[in-house]
Amino acid sequence: MDGSRVGLAAPRIGGAPRPGLCTDCGLSRIGDGKACGRACQFIQPDYDGLERAVHGRVAGEGDEAFFGVTRAMLRARLEPAAEGAQWSGLTTALAAELLRSGAVEAVLATAPDPEDRWKPMPVIVTDPDDMARCRGMRMGFSPLLALLEPARAAGYRRIAVVGIPCQVHALRALEAELGFEAITVIGTPCSDNTTTDRFHRFLERLDPRPETISYLEFRADYRVELRFDDGRKPRFIPFLKLPLSDLPADFFPMTCKTCVDYTNRLADITVGYMGGDGDQWLIVRNARGAEVLGRLGDRVAVRALTDKGRRDAAVKGFLANTERAAGGLPLRRMPDWVRPIVAWLQPRTGPRGLEFARARVEMKAIETVLHLRRAHPARIKNMVPGHVWRLAARYGLRPGEGENRGS
Secondary structure, eight states: OEETTTTEEEOOOOOOOOOOSSOOOSSSSSSSSHHHHHOOOOOOHHHHHHHHHHSSSOOOTTTTTHOOSSEEEEEESSSSOOOSSSSSHHHHHHHHHHHHTTSSSEEEEEEEETTEEEEEEEEEEEEGGGGGGSSSSOOOOOOOOHHHHHHHHHTEEEEEEEOOOHHHHHHHGGGSOOOOSSEEEEOOOOOOOOOOHHHHHHHHHHHOOGGGEEEEOOOOTSEEEEEESSSOOEEEEEEGSSSSGGSSSSSHHHHHOOOOOOOOOOOEEESTTTTTTSSSEEEEEEEHHHHHHHTTTTGGGOOOEEESSHHHHHOOOOOOOHHHHHHSSOOOOOOTTTTHHHHHHHHSSSOEHHHHHHHHHHHHHHHHHHHHHHHGGGGHHHHHHHHHHHHTTTTOOOOOTTTTTOO
């Protein structure tokens, strides 16, 4: 194992990702060659069955239709905020406390590669202080689940996993046969991913000194925040001024365009930002998730969730642009003189808080259906679960002949 300290190890990972729709969660790199067929969300996801196994029931109506099984939803932040954290450091603090209390013996997480701060490096963390090294965003696929075998070989029986939805679906599908005594899952909502190399090309379009960018965050106020390690003050770029329309059509891989789980429905607790309106957004999904959060006690400051604006126009506009793009990025060029006006209006009149989160989840449902119909029509029947169809139906997208699992 590699790693500069005993408490954080980066085992060497062999193998390769599967061809086709694959986010390289790591299953294809372990010994069981048939694991992908049983577990991959891009082959035949089973959210209803796995929700019953993990949470004891399937998601209901109301906000559960958007976000999955919910025991509690909170707007929260760690106080004081952790130094160098992407938001306040809540995700890594939860994992660190599990280690510190002895509730788990190891955490599977993602740290920055020593050679590239933006490249993900799967690690096994056993020292709670080393969770700080996993703070921040990475861009690129991380074969996190390939660490299940070395973790088991090292004798760990109670583990936690900090992962994104496609990793967590695969983990949950195989959980009963992995041989661990207990697995606690701290999930993060996913967003559109890309390769690390292409992300560097994106950074080059944002700043003349991209190598100095140390932090990038898509914020709920419709701006991207950039921080720098050369002493410059942070920059805030409105979404509408991002150079997304200049990127190649395949900048975001097809897997991300056809994701069916944006909010990590199978995690014990989901920690994100979409519904946080400036804070972090917690979805406590079951008793284990409540226990994880409870370990931090009054270190977590909680406020009421906000729910402002209307999402309909934004989602309908996204639908129209995605259809128009015919496989490219779902954006049209806007006249330069209009951009500052719309950028000023968005955070003031656009959806905020939970309504912002609902909008993003509906957009992902729409994107999934449209891109699969265009690029992989034969996969729709097995790949699109019922909760995605129910969200897309509000905008006129319903299963056609042969597209529903019941057909």
